[in-house]
Amino acid sequence: MPNLPASHRLRTGRYAEPNRIYLLTTNTLHREPIFADFALGRLVVGQFRRAQNLGLANSLAWVVMPDHFHWLVELENCSLRRLMRETKSLITREVNHCRGRSGPLWQQGYHDRALRREEDLVKLARYVVANPLRAGLVEKLGDYPLWDAVWL
Template identity: 45%
Template sequence: MASPEHSNRLRAGRVSEAGRIYFVTTVTWNRTPLFRDVRHARTASRLCHRTATWRDARCLAWVLMPDHWHGLIELGDEDLHRAVGRFKAAVSRAIKRETRRESPVWQRTFHDRALRYDDDIKAAARYLVANPLRAGLVSQIGQYPYWNAVWL
């Protein structure tokens, strides 16, 4: 679990810029492989696709791993903390409703990196969705069900 001091350091200097694309990583509570459970993985995946989850932001690409989630988020007028927080809260509520889980679903913080305007966004998306390959979960990305990108 991240200490409050560590959480504050992650937020310090965080700037949200409308129209900017961010590579976001958020981790499950205590790195629990919660999304090995198909029910939880499907629940989180459905919420990635809902427009209401992101409101003014757009989730361009995402992959759900057993103990974390990566996404490429394009911001609208809302700040990144609020957009990611809404996604995490929606997943938490749904999983807790399904299972009566008492402990948190996610760590409190998340990691983000703003993509530069000259970064190749599709290359970043390919890197993101290839995470299951690098982790050895599958031998071909098409075998892994919990990812998507707007370019498909």
């Protein structure tokens, strides 16, 4: 393995495993609230759907917040590194095109948490999609447009 900065490697001892469930989180550069713009947030959603349609990952739950996203996925025919690299890259290209901007959109790296099948995934999905409530962006979840979960 090349000697990359820690933000580009999985945690020590961790490897990306097909059919494993992961909670992925990444932040915009300088936590800029790019996705407060609903249309730009839909670009993120489009990339989640693209990954699923290509058989890279099965989206179980997600929420797009103004300055980050949480994505609960079952990894399929892809590595975590490839999934996140492609997703972030394609979102950046689309956002830059729509906003007439250039340059990076995301902080380097991402946070991943591998989950055991025994964990209460429905409870975790509810936690993920309730982020807008905890952040005070809405008073009820139905008022926030950028979330979904297969169980809810």
